[in-house]
Amino acid sequence: TIPLFLFITACLILPIRGGLQITPLNPGNVYYSQKPVLNHAATNSFWNFCFSLDNLSSTKNPYIYFESDTAPFEKKTETSQSISILNNKRPNIVLIITESFTSKVMEYFGEHKDITPYTDSLITHGILFKNFYANGDRTDKGLVSVLSGYPTQPTDAVIKYPQKTQHLPQLATELKKYAYYTRFYYGGDANFASMYSYLNQGNYNDIIDIQSFSSNERNSKWGFHDHVLLNKMSQDMDTFPQPFFTVCLTLSNHEPYDTPVEYGSNEGKTDEEKFLNTCKYTDWAIGNFIQSAKDKDWYKNTLFIIVADHGHSLPGNDDWSSLRKFRIPLIFYGDVLSVQDSVIETIAMQTDIASTLLHQLGISSVGFNFSENILSPSHPSVAFYTFNNGFGYVCKDGHIIFDQTSGKPIESEGNNKQKIDSLGKSYMQKSYSHFLGLQFGL
Numbered sequence: 001t002i003p004l005f006l007f008i009t010a011c012l013i014l015p016i017r018g019g020l021q022i023t024p025l026n027p028g029n030v031y032y033s034q035k036p037v038l039n040h041a042a043t044n045s046f047w048n049f050c051f052s053l054d055n056l057s058s059t060k061n062p063y064i065y066f067e068s069d070t071a072p073f074e075k076k077t078e079t080s081q082s083i084s085i086l087n088n089k090r091p092n093i094v095l096i097i098t099e100s101f102t103s104k105v106m107e108y109f110g111e112h113k114d115i116t117p118y119t120d121s122l123i124t125h126g127i128l129f130k131n132f133y134a135n136g137d138r139t140d141k142g143l144v145s146v147l148s149g150y151p152t153q154p155t156d157a158v159i160k161y162p163q164k165t166q167h168l169p170q171l172a173t174e175l176k177k178y179a180y181y182t183r184f185y186y187g188g189d190a191n192f193a194s195m196y197s198y199l200n201q202g203n204y205n206d207i208i209d210i211q212s213f214s215s216n217e218r219n220s221k222w223g224f225h226d227h228v229l230l231n232k233m234s235q236d237m238d239t240f241p242q243p244f245f246t247v248c249l250t251l252s253n254h255e256p257y258d259t260p261v262e263y264g265s266n267e268g269k270t271d272e273e274k275f276l277n278t279c280k281y282t283d284w285a286i287g288n289f290i291q292s293a294k295d296k297d298w299y300k301n302t303l304f305i306i307v308a309d310h311g312h313s314l315p316g317n318d319d320w321s322s323l324r325k326f327r328i329p330l331i332f333y334g335d336v337l338s339v340q341d342s343v344i345e346t347i348a349m350q351t352d353i354a355s356t357l358l359h360q361l362g363i364s365s366v367g368f369n370f371s372e373n374i375l376s377p378s379h380p381s382v383a384f385y386t387f388n389n390g391f392g393y394v395c396k397d398g399h400i401i402f403d404q405t406s407g408k409p410i411e412s413e414g415n416n417k418q419k420i421d422s423l424g425k426s427y428m429q430k431s432y433s434h435f436l437g438l439q440f441g442l
Helices: 002-011 013-017 036-042 045-054 117-125 139-148 171-176 192-201 226-237 271-293 352-360 417-440
Strands: 092-098 126-129 181-186 206-208 244-249 302-308 330-333 342-344 382-387 390-395 398-403 408-414
Touching: 002 013, 092 139, 092 271, 117 126, 117 271, 117 302, 117 330, 139 171, 139 192, 139 244, 139 352, 171 181, 171 244, 171 352, 181 226, 192 206, 206 226, 226 244, 226 271, 271 302, 302 352, 382 417, 390 417, 398 417, 408 417
Parallel strands: 092 244, 092 302, 126 342, 181 206, 181 244
Antiparallel strands: 126 330, 302 330, 382 390, 390 398, 398 408
């Protein structure tokens, strides 16, 4: 009976996991309401109990470096002047968040040629934010940084805690107050990494994911390749009331780095070659989407924003904590821009997108406490990112990459290394303290 008992116990993993799908169940699978209390009530009570036990020790900040440096963040640019780049205060907004689209694949940055010809061409008719960094190294972290202007955590992710994310601001929520129609698109399962619970709290008019496509359209391990997703989004937007705010999260650059048959190319034997080929494909898909959009009635009044969810070690096999891995492109494009063929040198990060966009729309960014307006003269010109139990801090005077496990810098450059070290540690300490207090609405 002992072997039989062990076998039956092992079989319980499948129902606990929720099935044979790629991602296991998470709280987002039972979220159905815009009222948080109803979603909390729908979550399995025993799971909640075990989750609480597992997190009993998570109320202490492990990133305490200064006894007195515990004051909350205060934004620097809320009331300051800002460069205006729009000729219309209520444009449609299409935000494309590209999977793993590192700056290293773009010819503009001098790394590779002929990988992203279309994305590179957008720069001459748009605005490139050159010294731009991802806040984290995973999609679930980058999503919150972009849409909520919220920094990442080294060994955790705020998106896993609905009781915390319900207190975060979201771009969709703010824009709906100004009559924007909001919709989110993803070619995979929106329940992946607790994304659905977070998106549900953003009060989108609709969330489109793998469930919205027919099974015969599925052509990727994770769901639907980028051109299928972008084609559907383009067709749907013809029916949207204006102004609209549409967010698209791509997935084709994720491993196993395959491309669809329709693309006509699946080059490469090594992971690096395959990854570069998927980047080339995503560039092609985005190019087709924007070219087709030019024939749409809504095109001339639409701002396109393209940014990666995070960087990538490939190409080049960069160290998991390096600056090159976290550097990503941010591009504003569209006829609605009053400024084109421009490169912004300011050091910035994903959390700054929210405040920058809202300022251009004449909308207050109060509540986005970690988000700074990149186009303000008083922007601090800094970037902060986290990796597995460590952080990076970049400023005009230099940078530091700090490993919390060893308690020592991995890399440190600048004329005043001690000052840069203190600034980075202060940001890490304050941001994690804020993360701990979120579930209490602090």
